[in-house]
Each structure stands twice: as structure tokens, then as C-alpha cells.
Amino acid sequence: MPANTELRVVHAVCPHDCPDTCGMKITVQDGRAIKIQGDPTHPVTRGFLCGKVGQHYLDLVYSPRRVLTPRRRVGPKGSGQFAEISWDEAIDEIRDRLRAIVAEHSAEAIVPYSYSGTLGLLNEGSMDRRFFHRLGASQLERTICSEAGFRAWKYTYGGSLGTDPEAFEHARLILVWGSNPATSNTHLMPFITTARKQGARLVVIDPRQTRTARLADWHLPIRPGTDAALALAIMNVIICEGLHDQAWLDEHAIGFDALMQRVGEWTVERAAEVTGLPAEDIMALACEYATTRPSVIRLNYGLQRHTNGGMMVRAVACLPAVVGAWRDLGGGALLSTSGAFPIDYTALARPDLKPAPEPRWVNMNQIGEALLTATDPPIKALFVYDANPAASAPNSARVIQGLRRDDLFTVVHDPYFTDTTDYADLVLPATTQLEHMDLHKAYGNYYLQVNQPAIAPLGESVSNVELFRRLAQAMGFTESCFEDSVENMIDQALAVAHPHLQGITRQTLLDNGWARLALPQAESMMAGVAYGAIAVGASATLNAPRATRHAPYVPFAHGGFPTPSGKVELYSAAMRAAGLDPLPRHDPIAESRAADPALAARYPLNLITPSAHFFLNTSFSHVDKLIAKQGEPFIELNPVDAEARCIIDGDWCRVFNDRGACLLRARVGETVRPGVAAAEATWWSKLSPDGKGINQLTAHALTDMGRGATFYTNLVQVERHLEPVA
Numbered sequence: 001m002p003a004n005t006e007l008r009v010v011h012a013v014c015p016h017d018c019p020d021t022c023g024m025k026i027t028v029q030d031g032r033a034i035k036i037q038g039d040p041t042h043p044v045t046r047g048f049l050c051g052k053v054g055q056h057y058l059d060l061v062y063s064p065r066r067v068l069t070p071r072r073r074v075g076p077k078g079s080g081q082f083a084e085i086s087w088d089e090a091i092d093e094i095r096d097r098l099r100a101i102v103a104e105h106s107a108e109a110i111v112p113y114s115y116s117g118t119l120g121l122l123n124e125g126s127m128d129r130r131f132f133h134r135l136g137a138s139q140l141e142r143t144i145c146s147e148a149g150f151r152a153w154k155y156t157y158g159g160s161l162g163t164d165p166e167a168f169e170h171a172r173l174i175l176v177w178g179s180n181p182a183t184s185n186t187h188l189m190p191f192i193t194t195a196r197k198q199g200a201r202l203v204v205i206d207p208r209q210t211r212t213a214r215l216a217d218w219h220l221p222i223r224p225g226t227d228a229a230l231a232l233a234i235m236n237v238i239i240c241e242g243l244h245d246q247a248w249l250d251e252h253a254i255g256f257d258a259l260m261q262r263v264g265e266w267t268v269e270r271a272a273e274v275t276g277l278p279a280e281d282i283m284a285l286a287c288e289y290a291t292t293r294p295s296v297i298r299l300n301y302g303l304q305r306h307t308n309g310g311m312m313v314r315a316v317a318c319l320p321a322v323v324g325a326w327r328d329l330g331g332g333a334l335l336s337t338s339g340a341f342p343i344d345y346t347a348l349a350r351p352d353l354k355p356a357p358e359p360r361w362v363n364m365n366q367i368g369e370a371l372l373t374a375t376d377p378p379i380k381a382l383f384v385y386d387a388n389p390a391a392s393a394p395n396s397a398r399v400i401q402g403l404r405r406d407d408l409f410t411v412v413h414d415p416y417f418t419d420t421t422d423y424a425d426l427v428l429p430a431t432t433q434l435e436h437m438d439l440h441k442a443y444g445n446y447y448l449q450v451n452q453p454a455i456a457p458l459g460e461s462v463s464n465v466e467l468f469r470r471l472a473q474a475m476g477f478t479e480s481c482f483e484d485s486v487e488n489m490i491d492q493a494l495a496v497a498h499p500h501l502q503g504i505t506r507q508t509l510l511d512n513g514w515a516r517l518a519l520p521q522a523e524s525m526m527a528g529v530a531y532g533a534i535a536v537g538a539s540a541t542l543n544a545p546r547a548t549r550h551a552p553y554v555p556f557a558h559g560g561f562p563t564p565s566g567k568v569e570l571y572s573a574a575m576r577a578a579g580l581d582p583l584p585r586h587d588p589i590a591e592s593r594a595a596d597p598a599l600a601a602r603y604p605l606n607l608i609t610p611s612a613h614f615f616l617n618t619s620f621s622h623v624d625k626l627i628a629k630q631g632e633p634f635i636e637l638n639p640v641d642a643e644a645r646c647i648i649d650g651d652w653c654r655v656f657n658d659r660g661a662c663l664l665r666a667r668v669g670e671t672v673r674p675g676v677a678a679a680e681a682t683w684w685s686k687l688s689p690d691g692k693g694i695n696q697l698t699a700h701a702l703t704d705m706g707r708g709a710t711f712y713t714n715l716v717q718v719e720r721h722l723e724p725v726a
Ligand SMILES: Nc1nc2c(c(=O)[nH]1)N[C@H]1C(S)=C(S)[C@@H](COP(=O)(O)OP(=O)(O)OC[C@H]3O[C@@H](n4cnc5c(=O)[nH]c(N)nc54)[C@H](O)[C@@H]3O)O[C@H]1N2
Pocket: 017, 114, 115, 116, 117, 118, 123, 144, 145, 385, 386, 387, 388, 389, 392, 393, 413, 414, 415, 416, 418, 430, 431, 432, 433, 463, 464, 609, 610, 611, 616, 617, 618, 619, 681, 682, 694, 695, 698, 711
């Protein structure tokens, strides 16, 4: 290293769709990022990043697959053949095409498609939203990930608040329920480990023996889609044994009597039949949960990716109320913390720019159907950014058929040549997180951060904010909001008079890197626990390697639920008004032996497709070293199911249903029960054998609440694939 080259360290934030939202330190030399580390002062990051980002984010930034200039398609759709063009040509072409479509069909013929390529609040949703609102484009129901659970939680508790991850170390019983933190919430694990060193038990409820389940004291391999039955039976045992917390319920809940009647229908024997778990285990779990304090449940989004997903989350969410677990430091439940951040989304997205009447909505989970069947007007332009729907959206065959339409004008803005760019008319180069500024909240902790750019944009890439600023100008939109700088928008997002933002400004975030929300603290509950700095930030340099510890937040210790009644709504009038059962209930998932025996006779295996350990959605699925770690696309089969099909471990299998088929390598073992199969998602289709990914098999059916995706409700058949696989 030449002696005179200067090293700079920049505070950045991991942009990926992950509850942890890690603080990062980027070391830059001569304009190039050379090192990436976890922020040692950040109380949840605690100086480490997951393997994907810590070891491979720079491979992503400097990937040979990066789009560095705008490109125009020269081959047929799907071929991925492009010629370089200038930004001026690209912007002119988009302007002319959009104007012609508006004139001929109306602006509703234009559909934006975006999701969580970055969770930066600006690049996820600010200038883009303003642009499409002003244009009058169709609106996208962005419900591919979390909407069913979000709604269920809101009906029950009023908002997305939950147990502080930093309080998990105080728990004595931790139920990880439809969640796999060892893979998808890595920074919760140290808090769980501390709790276990202090005597806590870790119980995992998951159809699959996940990495987290392998670490657990007890794993209950429940049948997919049956968790509401388990939760109802647990509540029944608790109430029958008189172990519920009547005093807490009287003060903080409504609908307990109605709930009591409902759960009375759920004997452990009935739940055992539905869930496939032994009745003794259900009884033992109920007693352990009722008699151990503090107890906490970590849900994440796995549970709600089923046709009955909202109700499953709802039923599990009632448990901590029944035992009064919210009383305790380290008690309660956590789905998401995002409701604690009082961000001014309206200022960012400017929905007031929409024309009246409001443009129609298109559900992103049904984008294939919309492209193929929408009328009045038909979809004539699709504008994709922060998303890779050719790989990540359900029912790929329909999505690809839609994307192949020759009369569809498709623009894709992405840092990489993905499955989706292959179908684009124009590909536009996007910056990565190291090349732009952004503001970040988190959904698995209570910290705000600013991401500072570490390096200049590579090639001619531009951020989402800059792209839509340029497009607004080209379209002749004169509102001053299209001239806002990133700094202006960060200030707008934070300009909310809310106690949680007290003392937090763009400047304090720039100075300190991160800030804990100004949440009420639970000192009175913390006898014997020594906490250090409670102030914002401490020193954000690499020379201060100790993470700050704060008094954890105990969201509902004294009630104060943001529901219509101000209490936990075990009975929900809002659900009733929405045409839902106001009480938790179990319904079998749409594709199951219980709900559709004829379909199950043809396709007897319930396939779940959870998060891959070495990928993050499709965002890392093209990094060679991570592909090597993830191995090949695989399917886990129980030996009983494998033997019945003459499949042995390592065989290639054709997995299929009426929607499509793909090739997966068999992993035979007791990691799933008979009748259940699991395949980790998501590989790029073009990097999969046969060019077909897992979403060939998944349905675009919607969840019971929130019109969300149902990636884990699939019936499939598996057969040995005898031909060689390239
Ligand atoms: N079978 C199956 N399918 C699934 C899931 C599953 O569990 N099983 N999970 C689902 C879930 S939970 C989700 S959230 C979705 C996610 O689905 P998507 O939102 O499609 O997320 P990714 O697949 O990660 O694709 C994000 C894209 O954004 C790009 N990107 C990153 N940063 C930027 C940026 O700053 N600007 C622009 N313009 N682009 C950027 C990335 O390169 C990447 O191509 O996938 C869903 N699909």
C-alpha cells in the first residue's frame, strides 16, 4: 500500500430487506471501498455483519454483472441482448413512450413495480412515488412480503410495536414461531444466546428443521398452515388450568370471554390431529408457556405467507395477552418494530399529487395476471425498480408470459442484469448503497440511521431519487417537490413532532451514524441490570469497539395499546366490519389435504419455500462465492416420501404442479415430516437448471388479510429426473 494514500471510514447502513438494518463502516482508499465492517458501537449490530454482507457486499458493488450505462434491447424479449445508449436517449425515449401511452390509453396503462431492493426510505419510496402520483399511473399494492401479518397485528395491538430485541436476554422462555433468526435475523441470536446462558429455553415451532431449530432446546415440527389450531389449543389449556392472567386481561384486553368460548372448541387432541404434533407435546408447551416468566415469542414473516396467514399471526399474537407476558421486561412478542418510527411518509410520497378519482390498484402478487388480462386500460408500460419480479414474484410462468408481450414497454432500473432486465426494452443503471445517501428505519430494532455515500457512482449509474427527478423534469412536471434534494427529503421525513424523534435530526444522525428512538425507558423494571450510556450515539469510530447498551423499551408494560379501544382486541370489531371472523380461528390452507383432497391426491406434498441462508431474496443470488456456499437449488424430502418415489439423497428431481415445474436436488432426511417439502428461495431463474426457478410452483392466491403473497401454500408432486442436468 503506498504510504501517502489516505484511508477514510464512512458510516453506511445495510440496505437489504432484513430486520437487523445493520450499521456499517466502509473503509475507502483512493475512491474505492476496500473494507466493510459492522459498526461496533451500534447496540444491535455490535460490530458484526452477516456473512452475506460482511464477506460479499463489496463483490456485489464491484460485480461484473453491474449495469454501468443505459441500454436498449436489441434481441427478442428474454434474450438479454442490449446495445449501449446515452442517458439523454434513454430519458427521451421514456418520455415519448409514456406520453404516447397516456394519450392513447390514459396514465393508468402505466404500472410501477417496486419493492425492497433497498429499504432506504428515499430510494424505496419518495421521488418515485411523487412521479407516479403526478403522472396518474396505476397504483401498486405492495403486499408481497408482510401485509397479512401487519394487518393481523394491527387488529390485535393497533400498531407494529413489539418486544425490544435487546430485551430478549431477560426472557426465560423464547418461542421462535414461523421465524428463522439464525438465517434471517442474525443479530437477534446473541441476545437469545445470553438469555440461554442465564437459563432460558429456546423452543422453535417450524415445519422445517431450520438452522435455528437445530440450535434449540425443543423443535416442534408443525404441519404448515396449522399454527392457529396450535395457538387456540394452547390458550384452551391455559384457561382451563386457570393459568391465564385475569388481572392483566381485565385491565388491558377486550373480548376475553368471547375468546374463552372460541378456544373451548380446541382440545389438545383436536389440535394434535390438525397440526400433526403429539397431544402431550401441545399440553407440555402450553404449561411451559403459562408458567414461565418472562416469555417472549419471535414471529417473523414466515407464518403469514399462507392463505390463512393473517389468522395464524392473529392467533399467535393473542397468546402473550392471555398470560400477561407484556408486563415483563423480556416478555411479550415481536413481529415488527416499524410502527415506532414516526416518519412523515406523506411528505416523502406526496399522495396529494394523485389525480381524482384515484387511479386503480394493481396487486404486485398478481402482476402476471394483470399484464395478461387487465383491460380498461390494458397495461402498456411497466416500470420496474428495487425489484426482480421475473424471479421473485409468484406464479412465474404467468409473469414471464406477461413480460414477453411485445406491445408492453418495460423499463428496468437495477444495478445488475437480472432475470427481469432480460425482458426490458430499456435497462437503466442504478447505484448501490455505497454510492448514494439515504435514511433508514428498522423493522427488527428501534434505531434510525443515515447512510452516507462512500464512493462515487460507478459508471453512469444514478440513484432512484435522481432517476425520477430527471424523468419528472423530462415530463414537464413543474411542482417544486421534484427539485428537492436528498437532504431536503430527509429533513421532511423527520419533521414530525413526535416524542420518539426528540433530539433526532439529520445532523445528529450524520454526526453519530445512528440514533435510538427516544422511547420511554423501563428503568423501574430493571433491578440488578447495569446499563451504560443512554444518550444517543456515543462515539461512532472504530476505536470505540463497545456497543452502547440502553435500557430496553417495554412497549406495553402499562397498556396503552393504539387500538380503537385502547386495549388488546382479542375480539376485534374492526375485523368483523371487514368481513373477517372477529375471533382467532383455524381454517385449513387452500392447498392442503383438508381443504382440497382432489388436488392433494394429484399433488400430495405441501411445499414451503423459505429464505435461503446465503442469499437475500434475489439480491445476492448472482454472487459466485455465495452461489458456491448455497450449493444447488435443493428440495428437502422426508425419507418416507423419497423412498416412495425411488429418490435417494442427491438425485435431481422434477418438482411440479399445474402452474409449472423446476429441477431441484433432493436432500433426503428428517428435516421435514412426511408430506412436507422445503426448498430455499430465491435463485435467479437464469442461473437455475433448466432456467426455471422456484416461483414456477408458487400460487398468486392472496392471503386472508391484506391481499398478501402465499409463497408457502403450495401442493406439488416430485419425481426423479433421469436426464443429465447441466
Ligand atoms: N418462493 C419465494 N419467493 C419469494 C419469497 C419467498 O420466501 N419464497 N420471499 C418474498 C419476499 S419476503 C420478498 S420481500 C420479495 C422480494 O422481492 P424483490 O423486491 O423482487 O427483491 P429482490 O429479489 O431482492 O430484488 C430487488 C432488486 O432490487 C435491486 N436493487 C437493489 N438496490 C437498488 C436500488 O437502489 N435501486 C434500484 N433501482 N434497484 C435496486 C436489486 O439488485 C434486485 O435486483 O421476494 C418474495 N419472493
